[in-house]
Amino acid sequence: MPPRKKSMLYTRSGDAGSTGLFGGGRVPKDSPRVEAYGCVDELNSALGLASASFAQPELRDVIASIQNELFNIGSELASETGKASEAGHMFTDEGQKIAGLEALIDEHDAKVEPLRTFVLPGGSAGGAMLHFCRTVCRRAERAVVRLSRDEPVNPAVLTYLNRLSDLLFVLARFANKADGAPETPWRKK
Numbered sequence: 001m002p003p004r005k006k007s008m009l010y011t012r013s014g015d016a017g018s019t020g021l022f023g024g025g026r027v028p029k030d031s032p033r034v035e036a037y038g039c040v041d042e043l044n045s046a047l048g049l050a051s052a053s054f055a056q057p058e059l060r061d062v063i064a065s066i067q068n069e070l071f072n073i074g075s076e077l078a079s080e081t082g083k084a085s086e087a088g089h090m091f092t093d094e095g096q097k098i099a100g101l102e103a104l105i106d107e108h109d110a111k112v113e114p115l116r117t118f119v120l121p122g123g124s125a126g127g128a129m130l131h132f133c134r135t136v137c138r139r140a141e142r143a144v145v146r147l148s149r150d151e152p153v154n155p156a157v158l159t160y161l162n163r164l165s166d167l168l169f170v171l172a173r174f175a176n177k178a179d180g181a182p183e184t185p186w187r188k189k
Contacts, residue, residue, distance in 0.1 A: 022075065022078055022079040022080065023079050023080030024080060025080035025081075032143070032146050032147040032150060032151070033077065033078070033081075033147055033151065035143045035146070035147070036077050036140070036143040036144045036146070036147040036153075037073075037074045037077035037078045038143075039136070039139050039140035039143040039144075040070050040073055040074040040077060040140045040144075040161075041070075041074055042136055042139075042140070043070060043133060043136045043137050043140050044067050044070040044071065044074070046129070046132060046133045046136045047063050047066060047067050047070070047133050048063075048067065049129060050063065050126060050129035050130050050132075050133050051063040051064065051067075053124075053125045053126040053129055054126050054175065056175075056178060059126070059171065059174075059175060059178075062104060062171070066164065066167075069091070069097060069160070071090075072090035072091045072092075073090070073091050073157050073160065073161075075090040076090045076091045076154060076157065077144070077147070077153070077157070081151045081152060091154060091156065091157060091160070094154070094156030094157075094159075094160065095156070097160060098156065098159055098160055098163055101160065101163040101164060101166075101167050102163060104167055104170075104171075105163070105166055105167050105170050108167075108170045108171055108173075108174045109170050111174055111177065112170070112173045112174055112177050113177075116185075117185045117186060118185070118186035119173070119183040119184060119185055119186065120183075120184040120185070120186055121134075121135075121172070122183075122184055123172070123175070123176030123179070123181035123182070123183055123184075124175060124176050124179035124180075124181035126175040126179060127172045127173070127175040127176035127179065127181055128172075130168050130169075130171050130172035130175055131168075131169070131172045133168050134165050134168035134169050134172065137161060137164050137165040137168055138165050140161055141158065141161040141162055141165065144157055144158055144161060145158065
C-alpha cells in the first residue's frame with residue numbers, strides 16, 4: 001500500500017495560538033483582526049443555515065450572493081495590514097454592492113406591512129434564522145469597528161455590514177410573510 005498523503009487541512013502552525021494572514025504575517029488568534037473576520041465567517045455560516053430552510057429560490061439566490069461577498073470581505077480582513085492589494089483586493093465595486101443591498105431593502109420592504117411597533121425575532125424557521133443572522137451581522141460590524149480603531153479597514157466594509165443587517169431584518173419579515181407566519185409585536189408591560 002502506498003504511503004498516505006498528508007492532509008492539507010492541518011498545518012500545526014497554529015498550535016501555539018497564532019494564525020497566518022494573507023501577505024505572510026502572523027497574529028494571535030484572539031487579535032481584533034481574527035475576531036473581525038471570524039465574525040464575518042460565522043455570519044456566512046449562519047446564512048448558509050438560514051438558506052437551507054427556504055423553498056423560495058429568490059431568497060436562496062440573494063443569500064448566496066451575500067455569502068460570496070462575505071468571503072471577499074473576510075479575505076480582505078484576513079490580509080496583513082497594508083497588504084490587501086498583494087493578496088488581491090477582494091471587496092471591489094463597493095458602491096455598487098452597497099447600492100444593490102439598498103435596492104433589495106427597498107424591494108422587500110415594499111412587500112411587507114409597514115412597521116408600527118418593534119417585532120420580536122421569530123416567526124417561521126427561516127424568518128427566525130434571518131433575525132439571528134441580523135444579530136450575528138451586528139456583532140461582525142462591532143468587531144470591524146474595533147479593528148478599525150487600531151488598523152486601517154476599508155470603510156466600505158462597515159457600510160456594507162450596516163446595510164446588510166438592515167436587509168436581513170427586512171428579509172426576515174418577508175420570509176415570515178411568505179411562510180404565513182405572523183410577527184409578534186413587542187409589548188411593554
